[in-house]
Amino acid sequence: MIRNIIISSTFHLVIILITAMSLPFLAKKPIDLPPIISVELIQITEKTNIPFAPKAKKIIEKVKEKEKLLSEQAPPKVVKKEKPDSIPLPEEKIQKVEKLEDKKQNPEKIDNEVKQVSEFEKDELFDPNNIAALIDKSKEDFGETTNKTDKVSQDRDKTVNNIGLSLSEEDALKAQIFGCWSIPLGLPYNENLLVRIKLKLKPDGSVIKSEILDHARMNKPGQGFYKVLAESALRAIQLCQPLRVPTTGYERWKDLQLNFDAREMLEG
Amino acid sequence: MFLRYILILFLLIPFNSFALIEVDITRGNLNPLPIAVSPLSLDSDSKSKLKTILKKDDIGAQISIVVENNLKKSGLFNPLNKDSFLQKPDIAHFKPRFEDWALIKAQALITGKVTFSDEKLRVEFRLWDVLAAKEIMALAFTTVPSNWRRVGHIITDKIYERLTGEKGYFDTRIIYVSEEGPKIKRIKKLAIMDQDGFNTKYLTLGNELVLTPRFNPTNQMVTYLSYFRNLPRVYLLDIETGIQEVVGDFPGMTFAPRFSPDGKKIIMSFAKDGNSDIYTMELENRIVERITNHPSIDTSPSYSPDGKYICFNSDRSGYQQIYIMKSDGSNVKRISFGKGLYGTPVWSPRGDLIAFTKLHKGKFYIGVMRTNGKGERLLTENFYQEAPSWSPNGRVLIFYRETKTDDKGEGFSAKLWSIDLTGYNERLVNTETDASDPSWSSLLSD
Amino acid sequence: MNLNKIFKNALLLALACLALSACAKKVSTGQMQGDVYTGTDTVEYLASGVPDRVFFATNESVLTTKSRETLRKQAAWLRKNSNINIVIEGHADERGTREYNLALGERRANAAKDYLMTYGISADRISVISYGKERPVDSGSNPLSWSKNRRSVSVKAN
Numbered sequence: 033m034i035r036n037i038i039i040s041s042t043f044h045l046v047i048i049l050i051t052a053m054s055l056p057f058l059a060k061k062p063i064d065l066p067p068i069i070s071v072e073l074i075q076i077t078e079k080t081n082i083p084f085a086p087k088a089k090k091i092i093e094k095v096k097e098k099e100k101l102l103s104e105q106a107p108p109k110v111v112k113k114e115k116p117d118s119i120p121l122p123e124e125k126i127q128k129v130e131k132l133e134d135k136k137q138n139p140e141k142i143d144n145e146v147k148q149v150s151e152f153e154k155d156e157l158f159d160p161n162n163i164a165a166l167i168d169k170s171k172e173d174f175g176e177t178t179n180k181t182d183k184v185s186q187d188r189d190k191t192v193n194n195i196g197l198s199l200s201e202e203d204a205l206k207a208q209i210f211g212c213w214s215i216p217l218g219l220p221y222n223e224n225l226l227v228r229i230k231l232k233l234k235p236d237g238s239v240i241k242s243e244i245l246d247h248a249r250m251n252k253p254g255q256g257f258y259k260v261l262a263e264s265a266l267r268a269i270q271l272c273q274p275l276r277v278p279t280t281g282y283e284r285w286k287d288l289q290l291n292f293d294a295r296e297m298l299e300g
Numbered sequence: 301m302f303l304r305y306i307l308i309l310f311l312l313i314p315f316n317s318f319a320l321i322e323v324d325i326t327r328g329n330l331n332p333l334p335i336a337v338s339p340l341s342l343d344s345d346s347k348s349k350l351k352t353i354l355k356k357d358d359i360g361a362q363i364s365i366v367v368e369n370n371l372k373k374s375g376l377f378n379p380l381n382k383d384s385f386l387q388k389p390d391i392a393h394f395k396p397r398f399e400d401w402a403l404i405k406a407q408a409l410i411t412g413k414v415t416f417s418d419e420k421l422r423v424e425f426r427l428w429d430v431l432a433a434k435e436i437m438a439l440a441f442t443t444v445p446s447n448w449r450r451v452g453h454i455i456t457d458k459i460y461e462r463l464t465g466e467k468g469y470f471d472t473r474i475i476y477v478s479e480e481g482p483k484i485k486r487i488k489k490l491a492i493m494d495q496d497g498f499n500t501k502y503l504t505l506g507n508e509l510v511l512t513p514r515f516n517p518t519n520q521m522v523t524y525l526s527y528f529r530n531l532p533r534v535y536l537l538d539i540e541t542g543i544q545e546v547v548g549d550f551p552g553m554t555f556a557p558r559f560s561p562d563g564k565k566i567i568m569s570f571a572k573d574g575n576s577d578i579y580t581m582e583l584e585n586r587i588v589e590r591i592t593n594h595p596s597i598d599t600s601p602s603y604s605p606d607g608k609y610i611c612f613n614s615d616r617s618g619y620q621q622i623y624i625m626k627s628d629g630s631n632v633k634r635i636s637f638g639k640g641l642y643g644t645p646v647w648s649p650r651g652d653l654i655a656f657t658k659l660h661k662g663k664f665y666i667g668v669m670r671t672n673g674k675g676e677r678l679l680t681e682n683f684y685q686e687a688p689s690w691s692p693n694g695r696v697l698i699f700y701r702e703t704k705t706d707d708k709g710e711g712f713s714a715k716l717w718s719i720d721l722t723g724y725n726e727r728l729v730n731t732e733t734d735a736s737d738p739s740w741s742s743l744l745s746d
Numbered sequence: 747m748n749l750n751k752i753f754k755n756a757l758l759l760a761l762a763c764l765a766l767s768a769c770a771k772k773v774s775t776g777q778m779q780g781d782v783y784t785g786t787d788t789v790e791y792l793a794s795g796v797p798d799r800v801f802f803a804t805n806e807s808v809l810t811t812k813s814r815e816t817l818r819k820q821a822a823w824l825r826k827n828s829n830i831n832i833v834i835e836g837h838a839d840e841r842g843t844r845e846y847n848l849a850l851g852e853r854r855a856n857a858a859k860d861y862l863m864t865y866g867i868s869a870d871r872i873s874v875i876s877y878g879k880e881r882p883v884d885s886g887s888n889p890l891s892w893s894k895n896r897r898s899v900s901v902k903a904n
Contacts, residue, residue, distance in 0.1 A: 196321055205323055213328030214407065217376045217722070218464030218695065222652070230320075257465030263429065263436075267407055268328065270431040289322040296326045483885035509880060511844065525848075530875060532848070553852055553876055556845040569849065571876065574807070574856030576849040597849040613846055619805070620846055643843035657843050683887075686843045702840070709885035737844070 197285065201278045208276040213268035215294045219257050225294040227258070227265045235282045237274035242266060245289075265292040332378035333463065334405050336430075337368040339382065340412035340423065341390035349416050353445050360389065360414045363423060366452025367410065367459070369496060370470045373718075374460065374696075375725030380406055393426065398433040406430050408463060412455075421445045425455050427462060437462050449498055454745055469691035470495060473741045474698065475513045475522055476716060478502065479734040483705065483712040490524060492539070495740075497730030503537065512687075512737050513537075516559040519741040523547065523557040523566050534568050536583070548581045548588055556599045561607045567591070569599040578612060578629075591629040602646045602654075603627065604671070611635075611645040611654050611671075622656055624671065635673030644687050647671075649742075650694035653721075657686040657699075666699050666719065679723040692742045696720045698729060700736040782810055783893035788883045792900060796823045799899040800858060804839070804892075807853040809861060817858060820900055821865035831903040834858050836876040839892035844878060851876030851898075858898045873903065 197205065219225060228245040244250070244266075250259045269275070269290070277285055340360035342350075350359045371377035385392075386400040393411035401409050412425035424440035439458060441451050450471060457468030478491040488510050490503040503522075504510055513524035522537045526544075534547040534557040548554065550570050557568040564583060569576045578591040578601045592598040596616035603610055611624045622636040622645045636642040640660030647654055651671075658665040658678065664685045667678040685701040698718045705712045714736045716729035729738075777785035783801040790798045798820075800813035809817070824830065836855030838847035855874035863869055884891040 196319070197323070202323055206325060206327075209323075209325050210327045211329065213325065214333050215328040215330055216333070216464050217330060218460075218466040220466070256461075260463060260465035263432070264328075265325075267429070267431045268325075271407070285321050287320055289320050290325055291322055292325045292328075294328070297328060297330065484882050486880070509877075511880070532875065553848070555848045569845070571849055571852040574853040574860070576852065597846065597853065599849050600843070600845045613843075615846075620843075643846050659841070659843075662841075684840065704887040705885055707886075709887075709891065712885060 197278065204276045208272050209268055209290070212272040213292065214264060215297050216257075216260050216264050217298075219261060219294060219298055221295070221298045223257065225261060225298065227262045227292040229262075229265055229269065229290045229292065231269065231275075231288045231290065233275065233277060233286050233288055235286075237277040239269060239273055239275070242269055261292070261294060265290070268292070332376055333407055334380055335371060335377045335408045335410065336380045336385060336401055336404065336406035337364050337371070337382075338385060338387070338392045338409065338411045339364045339389045340414050340425065341388075341393055342414045346414060346416035350414075350421070350445060354448065359421075359445075359448055360412070363414065363448055363452045363455070364410070364412070366449055366496070367456050370453065370456040371459070373496075373727055375720055375722070376460075376464060380404055396428055396430075398428075398430050401428075401430045408459075410455075410459060416445070419444075421448060421451070423448075423451045423455070427459055449494065450744075453494070453496075457743070457745075466695065467693045467743065469693050469696060469740070469743070471744050472692060473519065473744065474716070474729070474738050475515060475741070476700075476731070476735045476738040477510060477513065478731070479714050479736060480506075483709070490522070490537070491731075491733075491735070493731070500732050503539070503542070512556065512739075514558050514689075514739045515741045516563040517561060517742055518563060519744060521559075521563070522739075523559060523568075525555045525557065534566065536566070547583075548579075548586065550579075554579075556601065558602055560603050561605050567601045567603065567610065569601070578610070591627075592625075592632075593629075600644050604647045605649055605651045609647075609671075611647055613643050613645060620659075622654065622669075622673075624654075635669070635671070636676075637673060638676055646688055646690060648690050648694040649692055653694070655688040655690060655697055657688065666697060668697075668721065677723070679719050679721070680717075680726055685717070687737055689738050689740045691718075691740050698738045698740055700738060702736075777890060778893055779810075781889060781893055782812075783890075783896070784812065785894075788894050792820065792902065793823050796820055798901070799897045801893060802854055802896045802898075804841070804896065805850070807850065807857045809857055813858075814861060817861045818865060821862050821867055824862065824867050824871065825865075829904075831871045831873075832900045833903045834872060834874045835881075835899045835901060836874065837881060837895055837897050837899070838879050839895045840879045840882065840887070841892060842879065847878035848876050851878045854896075854898045858900070 196202075226246075230243045230245055231239055232241040234240055244262050249255050250262060252258075275288075277288075339358070340363050342358060342360035347358065347360075351357060356362050368379040372379050384404045386403070387397055389411065390413070392409070393413050396409055396411065407430055409428040409430050410425060411428070412423060415422045420442045421444065422440060422442045424438070426435050427437040428434065429436050437458065439455075441454060443451060453471040456470040460466075460468035460470065472495045473492055474495055475490065475492045478489045479486050481487045487506040489506040490510050490513050491500055492503060493500040504526075508529075509527040511525040513522045515522055520539055522539060524535055524537065525532060526535045528535070532553045532555060533550070534554040535544050536547050537544045547557065547566050547568070552570060552572040554568050554570050557566050559566060560580070565580045566583065567578065567580045570579045575595055576597045576599050577593055578598050579588055580591060581588045591601075591610065592612070592614075594614070594616055596614050597620075598612055598614045598616075600613040601610050602612070608627055609624055610627055611622060613620055614623050615621070616623075617634065620641040620643050621634055622642045623632055623634050625632040635654075636656070638658070638660075640658050642656050642658050644657045645654050646656070648668075653668045654671055655666065655668050658667055663681050664683065665678040666680050666685060666688050667676060669676040679697070682701055683704045685699055688697040688699040690697060696718050697720075698716060700714055701717050702714045703712060714734045716731055716735045716738050717726060718729055719726040729735075777783060777787070780803060782803050786797075788799070792798050796819045797816045800809065800816050802808070802813075803810075820832075824832065834855040836851030836853070836858075838850045838854070842850065852874065855876060859869070859872045859874055862872060879895070882891075882895040883897075884894045886892075
């Protein structure tokens with residue numbers, strides 16, 4: 033009996049002690065903060081570019097390329113989630129007469145017709161040189177862009193410095209665009225949400241030309257959300273102009289590809 | 301010699317062409333999109349005519365307010381303050397000065413024009429991408445003037461779909477139970493209203509208790525539970541004609557009705573001798589089919605959108621849990637395994653989620669889980685709330701919430717609330733009276 | 747390690763334990779046993795000494811000893827007054843979803859009906875109706891009010 037009490041009380045004491053000792057630690061446990069996104073004032077240096085072996089880089093990029101292709105070619109298998117009614121609206125320029133009949137849901141039987149008489153002509157009221165027009169431009173040098181990365185080979189050590197942006201340069205650019213990109217919240221979270229946009233830049237970072245690389249996907253049935261996503265990415269670029277690019281090395285980054293991927297944000 | 305030349309050329313080309321720099325943008329902000337809803341312009345002639353018909357000063361401005369409120373409540377848009385608009389409505393509709401709109405940080409702009417001729421209201425609107433400086437949608441509608449709010453809802457649906465990539469849910473109605481009187485003797489009536497709380501109409505007088513109304517897919521019929529003559533039975537009501545009829549000829553209480561996705565069947569519970577099971581009745585030939593046969597309580601059935609499965613509530617494990625089965629009653633599988641009790645499962649119109657009510661430690665939660673029971677997410681917690689119903693696009697849930705009464709048993713209220721799948725955008729839905737058991741219609745003009 | 751802090755934490759912990767053990771004590775005001783209502787506040791009588799209602803535990807439809815006693819009195823009264831038929835109303839408290847509570851009320855009413863039948867009352871004389879949580883007798887939002895509302899009530903039908 034007494035032995036039991038002793039065992040019990042020691043046991044309890046130990047537990048209380050353990051809990052008590054660990055409490056201060058618990059209180060000091062670092063809060064799980066998401067990684068800091070916006071880095072406003074960054075000193076841009078060219079020296080942080082990590083010169084990893086070009087060969088390794090080549091492989092990495094090849095794998096990346098493959099992944100991308102795979103994910104674009106094979107749509108997610110949960111096909112049943114695509115409703116037939118998510119087919120994108122017909123081209124705006126097409127004149128259509130659509131009759132929206134009230135299906136008699138109104139308790140009072142009034143003439144409840146709402147007729148959509150026309151989509152009146154759209155007039156271009158703005159400077160056609162604007163990037164807007166580029167949404168409809170075709171993918172000129174798609175093949176070239178996908179292959180270029182493969183051309184970096186081992187014996188071109190001199191070019192290593194010219195590949196890519198330094199980490200801080202990249203961070204500065206990313207931070208800027210993160211702030212400009214309003215991700216449309218209605219996107220389906222189980223779809224491929226990657227939009228790749230190729231830019232041609234001026235030395236001051238303003239955009240001469242922007243081009244969506246997977247343009248064909250925009251008009252595919254069931255991919256109406258993709259157009260919305262692509263437009264949001266274009267808006268982000270427009271909003272961020274001029275882009276925060278390095279002050280030097282224009283030749284390196286005059287052509288720049290931005291890969292907008294909303295998946296991480298929408299899943300999280 | 302020639303070959304050598306080529307060789308040199310080959311060596312030179314790759315040397316000069318730099319690798320294309322790729323930057324991955326994996327983050328953005330989830331802030332609502334800043335949008336400017338310009339009042340719709342209205343010529344003075346139409347204005348005076350419409351004023352006498354509708355008793356509204358400026359119907360153009362009124363329609364834009366309908367649109368603005370819809371967009372705001374969606375949580376996906378941030379309609380900007382009209383005081384900051386620099387351009388007049390008529391000029392903006394004709395030729396917006398994009399710099400002005402960009403200056404107030406608008407990313408999208410809605411303009412429009414209202415005219416009245418031949419006793420018809422004509423409303424046209426344009427949606428502009430401010431940053432790209434171009435028009436991205438333009439539509440016009442004609443209707444009888446009294447329908448002006450619906451035009452606002454349809455415009456919102458079009459804009460919502462164009463900017464989010466998914467269908468809207470604004471040109472819809474809610475059917476619900478209007479409640480009045482003390483808690484121990486509530487008077488309940490069926491009521492129907494627009495999704496934004498306007499145009500309320502009462503469908504029953506309140507002489508008998510009515511509960512759980514639900515729309516059929518065409519929104520013409522409603523099935524609900526009525527205690528007419530103290531016999532709780534499932535009824536069918538034609539909203540247009542007002543004709544009601546009992547569903548089936550059951551020797552006991554039938555309750556928890558819902559339509560099948562094709563609208564041809566009603567699925568419900570039938571209680572007899574202390575046991576509730578799930579039955580269906582085909583409306584055309586009145587054939588009744590028993591779906592479950594188990595000594596436990598089986599209730600709250602809801603079809604998957606393809607009609608192949610049914611989720612339902614059963615206490616066969618000892619407590620209320622959520623189960624799914626094939627529509628013929630085979631392959632019964634429990635899917636809820638979290639702590640607490642689960643009730644009122646409703647299959648989302650997209651098919652990927654099941655919404656439910658959960659009771660745990662004296663609190664009530666509205667949540668969603670995937671159809672295999674994984675990925676449970678609780679969206680809102682309260683003293684009492686239940687009965688979620690999906691918006692037609694599967695993005696928003698409407699449910700009702702009751703307050704705790706004080707020591708004297710007073711201060712009771714029941715209200716409708718909506719919340720979207722993010723769990724952040726929770727809003728009170730305006731109703732003329734207290735309200736419960738909401739059911740969302742499908743899009744009226746789809 | 748700051749000893750003072752440890753001591754403080756231990757003290758807090760001990761306090762918390764005390765508070766919890768106080769909560770764990772069974773609520774037994776004069777009117778509830780477990781969470782079944784045993785009072786007579788809301789009870790009406792079919793005849794002198796024949797209470798009209800029995801009470802249930804949360805989520806249960808099992809008759810308690812006291813409920814059985816009440817129902818035996820009702821059975822005796824029904825046998826004496828063979829011209830009287832009854833309706834048994836089943837009710838649930840507000841702490842459950844509406845549809846499930848309708849089924850639960852029906853189950854409770856039938857538990858009472860079955861018991862009366864075993865005491866010789868014909869099924870023809872008893873009908874049942876469930877009100878779920880729709881007709882509480884007490885509008886309070888507390889355990890005592892809820893216990894009063896978890897009930898089945900026998901009402902004269904003619």
